[in-house]
Amino acid sequence: MGVAALAVAALALTACSSSTAASSSSSSVDAKTATDAAAFGGMDALVAAAKTEGALNVIALPDDWANYGKIIEAFKAKYGITVNSASPDASSAEEITAATSLVGQDTAPDVFDLGPAVTLANTDKFAPYKVSSWSDIPDANKESTGLWVNDYTGLMSVGYNSNVVKTAPTKLDDLLGSDYKGKVAINGDPTQAGAAFAAVGLAAVQSGGSLDDFQPGIDFFQKLNKAGNFLTVDPTPATIASGETAVVFDWSYNNLASAAATPGWKTTILPGTAYGSYYNQAVSADAPHPAAARLWQEFIYSADAQNLYLAAGAFPVLLTAMDAAGTTDKTAQAAVGTMPDNFVSPTAEQSSAAAALLSANWATAIQ
Incomplete structure (x- = not known):
């Protein structure tokens, strides 16, 4: 997690x-x-x-x-x-x-x-x-x-330190701008961690892809990396508090917890399709x-x-x-509040297919 x-x-x-x-x-x-x-x-x-x-x-x-x-x-x-x-x-x-x-x-x-992908691959x-x-x-x-x-789900959100990032993101492509140079992190490796997997899923459904096609999400993070904005540091309460990871894709409940602990930390749910994914007991x-x-x-x-x-x-x-x-x-x-009307969440089959795609293409995209 x-x-x-x-x-x-x-x-x-x-x-x-x-x-x-x-x-x-x-x-x-x-x-x-x-x-x-x-x-x-x-x-x-x-x-x-x-x-x-x-x-x-x-x-x-x-x-x-x-x-x-x-x-x-x-x-x-x-x-x-x-x-x-x-x-x-x-x-x-x-x-x-x-x-x-x-x-x-x-x-x-x-x-x-x-997370769903790891669950489905390890039912034995x-x-x-x-x-x-x-x-x-x-x-x-x-x-x-x-x-x-x-057991529960959240919404994939973008948290940011308003003391470091002066321009709040209002759409996904904002994060490709120079204001976000070396600042944008995701919570882990999407081939291993559910929150990071969901960050790619959100990018996919907001970049012309779908729950059946995560490739546009991978392509977005490849562009973010080439722009010098993608930070390959796993965010922790310490990196968030210090400003090292000033922008973090994470579940809404995690970014809300960070806001309670870090002055100036704000959370936004980007307009458009909202992405969620249940964790599993x-x-x-x-x-x-x-x-x-x-x-x-x-x-x-x-x-x-x-x-x-x-x-x-x-x-x-x-x-x-x-x-x-x-x-x-x-x-x-x-x-x-309530779940948004435009909420989407992958099925077991969609999660398995996306996991296979990430295993094949993620490392090359962000190298």
Whole structure:
């Protein structure tokens, strides 16, 4: 999700003993193969099994990304389960690398939060699980057996430091101008990170391309690079605060978090087609804490966690269902607003095709 380089050998999660993880549930239940809470005997039994394990390993969840800091704290407070958070700035691809490297170890990730392209390329790493609110999640937002499920989306936006950039961008091509020399960054490598992938997607749909044709988006960043405006630095709170990355393509909820931390940071949604893409929850097939992993999914798809996404400016997948049930945080919803009418988001097939195109053409375009 973030894009700091990851040395897998240095990954460190607070270790839990194998015996503790193995005794996660009653002898009649294999938590690793449970596909819903009923397999445990209901939610109370799932909670008990997860508490017996006592820990959950998460990865690539920065505190200021879609409110994950508060979501983790709320999970810990509700269930009394320790949450070990590794490599918060890792990319989606690095999550999978970590899971592969740590397979069979107590420190391996239990759950993932992944961009679409990486999700679709790694379904063999996931265990199917259907949360209790499964029927409220639209069919288009989930894999039919529960291998992956959309959790939230934002709008791809442009954040900029108004103390450094005096001319606010009002259209995509503005960023090709001399005012943006050496200033424009994206959140990672689009062949690995969901936010960077979406930056190219936004450029595509605003440059004559479409969800079926990302090439105009690649061409735009090639022009940005040739103009000397593209900055191959992964933005972090430090680079944003210092002004090193003065303009950043990123999700609206991330740029809003930067605005809260950095004086003068502003966020704009460019006019025209708005681009979004849901991230995906998945349970690791190799989860060392399989009951806690499934309880985490239940919590993520509860109104409590979905409203915490909303409070950070991310649109949760259960928003329509919560509106109907009267469980939406209306204060948060009023602050965030509604999804624009011109919003587009790629399907699984479109994401896979775009990922293949980026793998083939991105490195050459920006060299």
